Amino acid sequence: MTSPDALPVPPADVLGDDHALAGWLAAAAGDRLLQVREQGLEGRELKDAGDRAAHELLVALLAAHRPDDAVLSEEAADDKARLEADRVWIVDPLDGTREFSEPPRDDWAVHVALWTRGAGDGTTGPGDLTAGAVAQPALGETFTTGAPAVVPPRTSERPRIAVSRSRPPAFVQALATELDAELVPMGSAGVKVVSVVRDVADAYVHAGGQYAWDNAAPVAVARAAGLFCSRVDGGPLVYNADDVSLPDLVVCRPELSEAILAFVARHGTD
């Protein structure tokens, strides 16, 4: 257990700003995960210790600083109170748990997103994401909606598609062939989205399974940076739905969305 007196304290200017708080929370959990990685654990023990430590820290900090808000975390039961709440933090305390347990890999992340009732244009249900942050602690980087990243000019003429390292959807290989694209396998949905923000990749395409916590914060950060985000059928990404499954998405430079969605419309994702 994280004892309350071991909790880091957010600076005053962070407390009043959801964007800043999301970034500070993700970075704080990332620092905790870097400490856990130094404890000499391996394999399943290291994965479990990381998941638990980051989850407990985020839940304790949210209880301390946003006591009226609901929380949906990968590492806790979904009590559905969130469906009546006006504000819901959607967190994945450790995304890319597998890669976290394989030092010195750096492709793992902390995701913190805020969903707010009444936000959005009505296409994404009763509310939408209003703040978010993705920390990539092993790089010492945190990307937030508060200070949206400026996506640099594209350095690769040939599109680079970030794809799951352990569960790449089969259709993405055919998509890459059609677009004359290169596949870039890596762990963590957050790291793949951040790789598009950083011009390490130009698109992230996934299907076959994922949950709201895997992509909420990455999508908040990607939208703020001006990237295109949708389901693979072009439909909206809906958060804080009853069903936490959100199995597919496309995040890409805007100029690639048409070709990717057209491929999926023609060939499906089987």
Ligand SMILES: Nc1ncnc2c1ncn2[C@@H]1O[C@H](COP(=O)(O)O)[C@@H](OP(=O)(O)O)[C@H]1O
């Ligand atoms: N087919 C699938 N079904 C369920 N979850 C999936 C999945 N493919 C990827 N994910 C989840 O999405 C996150 C990123 O996966 P990947 O690294 O393979 O791209 C991981 O989250 P966690 O590490 O939080 O479990 C992983 O569990």
Ligand SMILES: [Mg+2]
């Ligand atoms: Mg995850």
